[in-house]
Amino acid sequence: MVNLSDSAEGPEGLKKNVFLTTIDNVYNWGRVRSMWPMAFGLACCAIEFMAMMAARFDLSRFGMEIIRASPRQADLMFVSGTVTKKMAPNIVRLYNQMAEPKYVLAVGACAISGGPFKEGYNVVSGIDKFLPVDVYVPGCPPTPEALLYGVMKVHEKVMGQSVRTAPWYKRDQLNEPLPMPVLGPDLYNPKDRDALKKLTAAKVEHG
């Protein structure tokens, strides 16, 4: 933002009252200050998320205290906790239901990679196998301070986006919903279909 008084030209009275800026700047500033997170607690990390909202850390300083239970009204999804295979389809569905622009913050070791429970038979090795993640906050659980830092990183990302190039304003670039994983004998990601068919076929041939 530039105040006119910084530059030499223009009538004196206007100089102190007119600011020049870009649409992007104002628009993104507005978006950053009213980013509504989705109330979406998966596991232990969600408790630290609540601590971040509560009195001491106070998320409302960022204009983010309105926690929405409905994905339709949310801008930011905190994947806060262990993603299990049983839960994965629901998370993808919730993501698909969020309106653009939307951001995902992976909170904690579990959401990043499976964390301490990685080897478990019901645990997904990181939510990024299914969703695009914007910011990762490591920790088990991350402290509320770390979470706030992650939130600020999301803000930074938002500030860097431009209305002109943002895909969600272009008709032909509307995002397709992500494919929903299926609970078969194990979790099946439709994206892996071809690779999977090749592998199972090979197994049959070799007994």
Next chain:
Amino acid sequence: MADPTILTTAADSTLPFDDAVSGAVLEATPNGLVVAADKLLELATYLRDQQGYDYLSMVTSVDWPPYFEVVYYLYGVAKPKDLLVLKVRLPDKVNSVVPSLISIWPGADLQEREVYDMMGIRFAGHPNLRRILLWDGFQGWPLRKDYKESYYEEDTKPFKSRHPDGKHLWAEDRVPWKDNITYPVAWDPDLFTQPTVQYRKIMGVDAGGNGDGKDLKTERVLINMGPQHPSTHGVFRMVVAVEGEQVVGLEPEIGYLHRCHEKIGERNTYIMNIPFTDRLDYITSMSNNLGYVLAVEKLMGLEAPERADYIRVIMAEFTRIISHFIAVGFLFNDLGAYFTPALYGLRERELILDLFEAAAGSRMMCNYMRFGGVFADLPAGWVERARDLVWNRLPRVMEQFEDLLAGNEIFLARARGVGHLSAAEAIAYSMAGPMLRASGVPYDIRKVQPYSIYDRFEFDVCCRPEGDVWARFRVRMDEIYQSLRILKQALDGLPEGPIMPPGKRQYQIRVPAGEAYSRIEGPKGELGFYVVSDGKPNPYRYHVRAPTFINLTSLEKMCVGHKIADSVVILGAIDIVLGEVDR
């Protein structure tokens, strides 16, 4: 710790209860009575009605090489010192069936489903035997010893294969699917359709209907709540059958946070499990630590030094206060007092967490207790800070809570008489903790079977006869006062001295073969750890009796007849934490 008596063979070598139910008990071992499967129902009825064993505390199973063993832990509420362990051995591992005990103790419902889900043992007569933690259609029975998860490396940790040439190997690189998945040979995703659950029980299908409720005067509708729902405290899901707004049936649908705690626990060495117990009920990590170390200490015959015992009690009681603050705060959340009471609770929680962080190094996942003591001594100034909280701050906060919440008219109108459970029902449903005490059963493990050093402190068992949501709120509030009372005594009496037994601290502990069950009065109820050792560095079987999981059994009973909005409040009053429900 006073051990309950376990019935073993008397000197005259007659088998126990043989005169009443002949042929039921096949063998009396030091770890329990081996019962014939076909006599189980008869014996159980006799034990409940004639012997006073009215409380089925835990059902679990062990996969021994020659047979499966289903294990039942029975107590009597009126004679808490007596423990009776029943075991049914099933040599037929392909087609193993035991009679369901649901008709005698309805509290067996979810636990039997869990055993079925994890071990593949079927329960004859169970009305709704399907997978509970995993989904219908999952391949394999995870807790069987021959089940290998996708990322399987070796049977026990520490794994040798992790750093072959000093370089880390990604788990994804070791498996053909490049991910934590396995598919059966020739499984074709194109031909697969997901099975749908019918909810026959709550839709009244088996009671003569055809599932669409057409035989009824009003239409019965299924409503799904969760796993993403603001009132379910995490990823809990319940399927509610309603007629109008009236709940006529309800089924908890859980497992969305099933993190394979027990399977991982059986691969871990004993000490590796302590941080995992933190993540069971993630609000009360100190209590979970305590329950687990007590179970292993019982197997090892280890005693903590006096100072460590005091520190443990202090930590456990602080944890109880946190848990009850959060329970009360979020109960009001569910009632529509959006977030303000919860904020008050969380504010006090921060102050207690500061103490935990100072002592253990971590706010939430404390990982503080060790076999034989605690991991680190209290830092300088800790006791003073704790005293300030206990003597000054928390009593003031409690006054505030009482003023703002306890007399609130809306709260009273919505909580009184809602979710009623009588004393007999609470016992039959194996309810534990504040839920049981709010139904008028003065059963607190700290009193009836004191563990650690709880026998030295003076406190009252909080109990209310009403059995409704209001009573559950009241019991929790009263327990905070009692916790403060215990804390005052413990902080006053805290002795100097070592915090671990003498000798070098061991990473790899030796645990003699045997089995132990230790139960503590966790903030949410009877938290039990069942550990079976075969003398190896890792537990052969490791099972957690999670209080909130079992408390969910009675959810349907409490909700039926109320409006659907009340079911949210009733659920909130159970105070579930999904990490523990699903494990």
